[in-house]
Amino acid sequence: MNMLRSLSIAAAACCLFVALPARAQDVPPPGIVVRGEAQKSVAPDTAVIEAGVSNFAKSARAAAEATNLAIGKVLLELKNAGIDGKDIQTSQLSLQPQYADRPGPSEVTGYVAKNIVSVRVRDITALAGILDRLMVAGANEVRGISFTVSNASKLLDEARTEAVADARRKAEIYARAAGLTLGAPVSIAEDSGPGVMPMRKMAADLSAGAQVAPGEQSLNVSVTVNWGVKAQ
Known part of the structure; x- marks a missing residue:
């Protein structure tokens, strides 16, 4: 029984030594x-403009209505400028209370409504003209412009x-x-x-x-x- 066990250990050792060179070949x-x-x-051949409208009013409803009216004019102007609807996307829509900046209990002084859109301009040469048209249409927030390469x-x-x-x-x-x-x-x-x-x-x-x-x-x-x- 012990002899068989010794032979098994010896055989396993031989297999190990034979396998080592094969593993070395994998390196x-x-x-x-x-x-x-x-x-x-x-x-770059494409630009993305972040722009929109921000309005303050005493009531939340008045701020929202003023902003909705103004952004409608901005979107219409973008359409008239030849911007495809798929290249216009709302990036921020918010209505936030504003508080008095003084010690004591917080007092709401009014509300700010914002509607910001992301506009992709595929003709760089038209970019300056579109910026002008945005501001004339009532956009009072232009947060920035980024440029990309389409190909x-x-x-x-x-x-x-x-x-x-x-x-x-x-x-x-x-x-x-x-x-x-x-x-x-x-x-x-x-x-x-x-x-x-x-x-x-x-x-x-x-x-x-x-x-x-x-x-x-x-x-x-x-x-x-x-x-x-x-x-x-």
């Missing part, structure tokens, strides 16, 4: 690990190709310096998410005759590539 061979980067600078996915794909090419260029330099031949990539990983960065600050004067400078945006991609190598 990727050492290579050259480099980071490749690419950048696409492009003028960002296509440009990012081009940048990804260029980032891998940049990684290959760097790896070939290291391989030549070390007397090696560059092989195929063992692994490729995109570093975090591709970035979108404004290249120049937006300038906007929101008075009559608004001037807007959309500037440029930079689409950045960074990849880490592990290249296989072999001796020359």
